[in-house]
Amino acid sequence: MSIRERLSGNEAAATAMKQINPDVVAAFPITPSTEIPQYFSTFVANGVVDTEFVAVESEHSAMSACIGAEAAGSRAMTATSANGLSLMWEMIYIASSLRLPIVLSLVNRAVSGPLNIHCDHSDAMGVRDAGWIMLFSENNQEAYDNTLMAHRIAENEKVLLPLMVCQDGFITSHSIENIELEEDSEVKKFVGEYHPKHYLLNDKEPIAVGPLDLQSYLFEHKAQQAEAMKAAKDVILDVAKDFEKWTGRHYGLFEEYMLDDCDLAIVCMNSTAGTTKAVVNELRKNGVKAGLLKIRVYRPFPGEEVAKALENVKAVAVLDKADSLNAVGGALFEDVVSSMYVAGNKVPTVNYVYGIGGRDTTTNDIKSVYNDLAEIAKTGKAENPYRYLGLRKGEN
Amino acid sequence: MSNLIEIRWHGRGGQGAKTASLLLADAAFNTGKYIQGFPEYGPERMGAPITAYNRISDEPITIHSNIYEPDYVVVVDDTLLESVPVTNGLKESGAIVINTTKSPEYLKKVLNGYSGEIYTIDARKVSMETLGKYFPNTPMLAAIVKVSNIMDDETFLKDMEGSFKHKFAKKPEVIDGNMKAIEMALKEIKKVN
Numbered sequence: 336m337s338i339r340e341r342l343s344g345n346e347a348a349a350t351a352m353k354q355i356n357p358d359v360v361a362a363f364p365i366t367p368s369t370e371i372p373q374y375f376s377t378f379v380a381n382g383v384v385d386t387e388f389v390a391v392e393s394e395h396s397a398m399s400a401c402i403g404a405e406a407a408g409s410r411a412m413t414a415t416s417a418n419g420l421s422l423m424w425e426m427i428y429i430a431s432s433l434r435l436p437i438v439l440s441l442v443n444r445a446v447s448g449p450l451n452i453h454c455d456h457s458d459a460m461g462v463r464d465a466g467w468i469m470l471f472s473e474n475n476q477e478a479y480d481n482t483l484m485a486h487r488i489a490e491n492e493k494v495l496l497p498l499m500v501c502q503d504g505f506i507t508s509h510s511i512e513n514i515e516l517e518e519d520s521e522v523k524k525f526v527g528e529y530h531p532k533h534y535l536l537n538d539k540e541p542i543a544v545g546p547l548d549l550q551s552y553l554f555e556h557k558a559q560q561a562e563a564m565k566a567a568k569d570v571i572l573d574v575a576k577d578f579e580k581w582t583g584r585h586y587g588l589f590e591e592y593m594l595d596d597c598d599l600a601i602v603c604m605n606s607t608a609g610t611t612k613a614v615v616n617e618l619r620k621n622g623v624k625a626g627l628l629k630i631r632v633y634r635p636f637p638g639e640e641v642a643k644a645l646e647n648v649k650a651v652a653v654l655d656k657a658d659s660l661n662a663v664g665g666a667l668f669e670d671v672v673s674s675m676y677v678a679g680n681k682v683p684t685v686n687y688v689y690g691i692g693g694r695d696t697t698t699n700d701i702k703s704v705y706n707d708l709a710e711i712a713k714t715g716k717a718e719n720p721y722r723y724l725g726l727r728k729g730e731n
Numbered sequence: 732m733s734n735l736i737e738i739r740w741h742g743r744g745g746q747g748a749k750t751a752s753l754l755l756a757d758a759a760f761n762t763g764k765y766i767q768g769f770p771e772y773g774p775e776r777m778g779a780p781i782t783a784y785n786r787i788s789d790e791p792i793t794i795h796s797n798i799y800e801p802d803y804v805v806v807v808d809d810t811l812l813e814s815v816p817v818t819n820g821l822k823e824s825g826a827i828v829i830n831t832t833k834s835p836e837y838l839k840k841v842l843n844g845y846s847g848e849i850y851t852i853d854a855r856k857v858s859m860e861t862l863g864k865y866f867p868n869t870p871m872l873a874a875i876v877k878v879s880n881i882m883d884d885e886t887f888l889k890d891m892e893g894s895f896k897h898k899f900a901k902k903p904e905v906i907d908g909n910m911k912a913i914e915m916a917l918k919e920i921k922k923v924n
Contacts, residue, residue: 341766367772453772474793474795503795506769506795507795509770509772510767510768510769510795511753511756511757511766511767511768511769512765512767512792513760513765513791606795607795609793609794610793610794610795610796613794695796695797696796697797697799698794698796
């Protein structure tokens, strides 16, 4: 029986961590994810969890401590944002290449500079090729649910990759909203215990972790990582099935909202998907066949599935809350259009870079995108496909 | 979502407008509603103008943006009236609730011809008489509950007693004062026009 509660996104993430009760949490505070280790350290101090909390002196050390803990054979978690993740960057790659299923709560924020503490996805996009599974969350509920599913996915023998659960800084991390929580004992049962096959503290099997890996083997090891990422797709769906049986809440690789008979589709991630749903509801009342494809699993990217889900629409807009500054388009746009191209899907598609540095994205902004899409659907032409949404005019 | 109520709070850093918005979310949550309570974070400093928001609905709320056309506006500090356009986007069918002792003529002048309902309360007096210190957020919370009619007085009082017991578990001596502040505020709220 679920428990009706109201929590912020950060409280939701910290609550999930409390219920998971990992062996080690190593973290360094940074806005807007600070509250997660703050709440968690309170749980430790109050004896609610028996986690070893390591108050490190930097994010580089936070990830390093998690790597050490996981390699030793324990379950390790951390949380960060923006420049905290930037400082982890070196160790982010090492965590995934050592195949250590660390779970990180990433509260998305703009990477400096100039200094900005608000939400965009530039932090997450900076590590999109680092070999981490990346789950995105529309609201506090999804941040909670994704965290509960994280270890079952990451620790699966076919996967063994670290995983980050993303949510929008401030927009959901600091917003109190309704949430359904699960009982501690049920969470414990669902998440299960971690028994790694190979680990450093196993005196019956002395191993080395992370030694030199040159021309003769690194390629093979990278290919294994790539195959594990591909295999993760099915594991994510299997875990979601079990999760639905338990909680009744359904999760896929992405959410299709009014997409079945849809003409005009928006593809986006995190909290903007919720705002888009409200607009879709309104447009549908006026007979406009608007729809939404909300990416939940960004890595591994469900390319084939996305291309198929969009094959019958008349126009697509992909919203990127981070600019790739590559003169072509945002990262999500490139993933979506290349998937569509490979599948032979020729639906006209445009890109909107939006919400940079916490610029608010309103229902009116989303409506303007659907208006543009209606025009594109009419003419079949998507000119100037790399666009801005919500940028002040005359200042760029 | 015709039953959606949107509220915007204007205050100054340190006055508890954010806390009040979270308490309002709490109170509405306890009556079975779907709620959002969130501040707009800026460069937070004591005394700087801050904004906080509430959405309250019978149905799940999916919108995640600030509120530009609120049903209600709460002004926790009347020195903001001349520097912040507090009635921007405020629905004429709604109301504004201000912590002030200023005259109706002054208020009408600074509210840019807002034609909806205007309510005032002397939250300083309420707070000083019941808490002995100036904490405007509890009286303002009571005022907006009364004006927006989110719940009846009795349900609200019962609900807040529970919330305060939880919130002030380590400072039980302030529970009585806060409850008295709410009771007094519910009576002190005045309609100007």
